[in-house]
Amino acid sequence: MRDLVARGEVKTGLTDTDDVNVAIENGQPVGMVLPDREGLGVPVMPNMVSLIAGAPHPEEARKLIDYLLSADVERQLAQSEAVQIPLHAGVPGPKNIPAIETFKPMTLDYANAASRVDDVTKRLATILGL
Numbered sequence: 001m002r003d004l005v006a007r008g009e010v011k012t013g014l015t016d017t018d019d020v021n022v023a024i025e026n027g028q029p030v031g032m033v034l035p036d037r038e039g040l041g042v043p044v045m046p047n048m049v050s051l052i053a054g055a056p057h058p059e060e061a062r063k064l065i066d067y068l069l070s071a072d073v074e075r076q077l078a079q080s081e082a083v084q085i086p087l088h089a090g091v092p093g094p095k096n097i098p099a100i101e102t103f104k105p106m107t108l109d110y111a112n113a114a115s116r117v118d119d120v121t122k123r124l125a126t127i128l129g130l
Contacts (some may be wrong), residue, residue, distance in 0.1 A: 006030050010128055016045070021083045021096045032096070034103050041106030047084065 001013035002020065006028035023030045034042045049068050051061045067073060075091050077084035083094035093099045124130075 002028075002030065010130070013128065014124070017085075017094075017097050018082050021094065022081055024096045025081075032098075034098060036106075037103040039104075041104040043108060044085070044100070044105040 001010075001015045002023045004010045005013045006023055008029075017032070020030060020032045024032075036042065049065050051058060051065060055061050071086075071088040071091050074084070074086045074088050078086045078091060078094050083097050085097060085100050086093055087100070
């Protein structure tokens with residue numbers, strides 16, 4: 001989608017922040033709009049890590065989880081092409097992505113959203129001329 005917008009083949013598109021960031025960093029003629037910063041909110045896709053019950057090495061798994069959730073790793077992810085939005089206080093966010101404090105994250109019912117994918121995809125294809 002990013003490349004279609006950058007080439008002017010479509011006027012708008014839905015994509016992830018990392019795709020927009022790469023385009024901006026490469027000087028492509030694109031920008032980012034967060035749709036509804038206050039009302040319904042902005043979709044924010046969380047990353048997660050879990051410890052599986054009964055894992056054979058739970059202590060090692062906890063150490064890995066603690067490391068992955070550390071401010072240092074969050075800082076690295078925020079400054080990488082992935083442009084992850086940090087949640088640790090004091091960790092600076094990515095330069096091309098609005099800070100999470102500037103918008104309301106949307107509450108999303110993932111099961112309901114999944115049940116509507118086909119219908120919404122067809123409607124968006126028509127709207128976006130795809």
